Amino acid sequence: MLRVQYRTRNYTRAIKLSEHSSKLWRRAFLVLRCSNSRRESDMKRRDFLGRVGAAGTMGLTGALSVPALLSGSRHAYAAGDDIPIGVLFSLTGAVAVVEHTLHDAALMAIAEINADGGVHGKQLRPIVEDPASDPATYADRARRLMIRDKCVSVFGSYTSSSRQAVLPIAEQRNNLYWYPTLYEGRECSRNIMYGGALANQQQDILIPWLIENFGKKFYMIGNNYVYPKEENNYCRILLNELGGEVVHEEYVPMGHSDFSSVINRIRAEQPDVIFSTLVGDSDVAFSRQYHAAELNPDKMPIVSLTRSEVEVKAIGGEAAAGHFSSAPYFMGHESPENERFVENYRSRYGGDQVTHFVSEAAYFQIYQFKAALEKLDPDNITPIGIRDAAMGMTMKAPQGEILIDDNLHTHLWPKVAQWQADGQAKVILQSEERVTPKPYAAYPGQECTGEGLVKA
DSSP: OEEEEESSSEEEEEEOOOEEEEEEEEEOOOOOOHHHHHOOOOOOOOHHHHHHHHHHHHHHHOSSSSHHHHHHHHTTTOOOOOOOOEEEOOOOTHOOOOOOHHHHHHHHHHHHHHHHOOOOOOOEEEEEEETTTOHHHHHHHHHHHHHHHOOOOEEEEEHHHHHHHHHHHHHHTTOOEEEEESSOOOOOOEEEEEOOOOOHHHHHHHHHHHHHOOOOOEEEEEEEEEHHHHHHHHHHHHHHHOEEEEEEEEEEEETTOOOHHHHHHHHHOSHHHHEEOHHHHHHHHHHHHHTTOOOTTSOOOOEEESSSSSHHHHHOOHHTOEEEEEEEEOTTTTOHHHHHHHHHHHHHHTTOOOOOHHHHHHHHHHHHHHHHTTTTTTTTHHHHHHHHHTTEEEETTEEEEEEETTTTEEEEEEEEEEEETOOOOEEEOOOOSSOOOOTTTTTTEEEEETTTEEOO
């Protein structure tokens, strides 16, 4: 049985989940109601901790100094019979459709570890907060988990905006935030554990292959935020080196769904490759409209850095078939580790569910955390101790053997795959070795190292 704590505004819900039916947590409403006096006391305690957190954020001091108060609490990490860890994925709001799969993968890994005896004889105790797809709420809930709940690490986020909202909290608290998603780079924190792919880990293998097999004319389409622009910036660098060209580049708002004008421009430009960094609903709408317009993926494929099995399930296999994605993991990858991952995931959450390259990272980061804990004295577990133990560590993930770099990013296995009508991806190209993460690959003279950002 996996005990999960769900936090709400004025009370705590404790739900016991069967390993064989834990997907029912979303529909569970068993509430352990506190007495009025206890509720009032709890609220006062939270208000006090909130003021302490705010004081720490603003750097205020008083008769009882905030640094002294907080440093005393740091020694209480994992002091009981279990090890508290925060799980901070959105279960409601705009990104819940993706983040709930990350939440599910993380809880599955925790349940597996606990069923196998835990770590140092202690169970991992997940404390779940729902940030509701709002960056400000991510920051608030991360602060709660790190201060009030004394979590030794917090696992969460899909978007860069939510990660960036939590980053200063993790740094102020000297805690660890485990982020599983591909991202744009240009970040070098000593308090973020980066599990997702960087531009060089997706594009270095992809762009030369596209030019060789389809041609040099690229049409760039993405949503209007930092990730697409940084990925396109890196793509331009590679195209310049390889003699390619960008025939058009444009960005649409998040959630944009009418691509008729984009389809018309594509018809006019006749690019060899449509290089897409559209996400979520926009990716789904664009792909369906491309298919309805009877454009030909054999001659003009959509090539995505963000499309996974989740998006393809929403698009529909027929409309997605023939197009390509680049990622370190696909559900159809053949390895004993992946077979176990997929089988356990479907057994736990339903046979129609899919795994994907971000849920895989949410899963393996829990195991990285476990392996780091095992290196530590069980009476002296701290976030920074976990970080230092994790650096240089290797483990077999579903995608292959991965490694945590000294810069806290992960060495991964780039793959290029073509989507099939059954909604799965056929891997047609894979790196012969795992690829080193380079968060500043597009910015010569800057390098993220174990000592932080170094500028030449």
